[in-house]
Amino acid sequence: AQKVTQAQTEISVVEKEDVTLDCVYETRDTTYYLFWYKQPPSGELVFLIRRNSFDEQNEISGRYSWNFQKSTSSFNFTITASQVVDSAVYFCALHAYQSGSARQLTFGSGTQLTVLP
Amino acid sequence: NAGVTQTPKFRVLKTGQSMTLLCAQDMNHEYMYWYRQDPGMGLRLIHYSVGEGTTAKGEVPDGYNVSRLKKQNFLLGLESAAPSQTSVYFCASSFPRGGGTGELFFGEGSRLTVL
Numbered sequence: 001a002q003k004v005t006q007a008q009t010e011i012s013v014v015e016k017e018d019v020t021l022d023c024v025y026e027t028r029d030t031t032y033y034l035f036w037y038k039q040p041p042s043g044e045l046v047f048l049i050r051r052n053s054f055d056e057q058n059e060i061s062g063r064y065s066w067n068f069q070k071s072t073s074s075f076n077f078t079i080t081a082s083q084v085v086d087s088a089v090y091f092c093a094l095h096a097y098q099s100g101s102a103r104q105l106t107f108g109s110g111t112q113l114t115v116l117p
Numbered sequence: 118n119a120g121v122t123q124t125p126k127f128r129v130l131k132t133g134q135s136m137t138l139l140c141a142q143d144m145n146h147e148y149m150y151w152y153r154q155d156p157g158m159g160l161r162l163i164h165y166s167v168g169e170g171t172t173a174k175g176e177v178p179d180g181y182n183v184s185r186l187k188k189q190n191f192l193l194g195l196e197s198a199a200p201s202q203t204s205v206y207f208c209a210s211s212f213p214r215g216g217g218t219g220e221l222f223f224g225e226g227s228r229l230t231v232l
Contacts, residue, residue, distance in 0.1 A: 005161075006159075009157070016155075017135040025152070035220065041225050043205070043225065044223060044225050044226070045207065045209075045220070045221075045223040046222045047222075050220055091159060091160065104162055104175065104176075105150070105162070105221060106162075106176075107152075107159035107160040107161070108159050109157055109158055110157075110159050
């Protein structure tokens with residue numbers, strides 16, 4: 001069975017600090033996809049990034065960067081110079097085959113990030 | 118372009134009552150999903166559909182039924198609501214680029230309370 005673990009339930013930082021959100025996943029599938037979603041206080045889910053299992057290149061998008069390491073089954077997310085608007089719940093998710101079914105998206109339990117002014 | 122629309126946004130039910138949540142998408146997506154979100158548990162897949170007329174069980178299907186009679190609509194039904202079904206429900210859709218790997222587009226959520 002596939003599983004996503006976000007061990008950090010809550011993180012608080014002061015504005016302009018860098019922060020890393022951890023994500024560890026488990027799957028037997030050799031082809032899979034990893035995602036990060038943001039859920040701001042308004043409640044909607046916002047797509048941030050998708051990576052496939054064959055592409056371990058790290059990615060940077062503005063203040064956001066992602067570190068994908070298959071050797072440790074991790075897909076960590078770093079926000080540089082955090083801002084108050086970054087305060088949200090962040091979900092890591094894994095898209096892989098469950099036994100006997102089509103691929104499903106499995107979410108971690110989320111990390112509540114609070115950026116203090 | 119509305120994207121994914123869920124109705125109703127809020128609902129309060131008494132134990133044993135039934136209701137249907139409607140999800141509509143206007144992006145011509147093949148795949149549609151229903152998730153529930155509970156504190157500390159992330160989002161869990163209830164049911165999903167890979168095309169019109171098809172449905173399949175997800176991680177937590179018990180107590181729910183679904184139907185996909187039209188490509189753009191995905192209905193989630195509770196036949197006899199229980200307090201354990203108090204949750205926020207999210208509908209999502211995706212266009213399966215590369216075999217179901219596309220990003221999911223989510224609705225705004227429906228908050229259901231069962232007393």
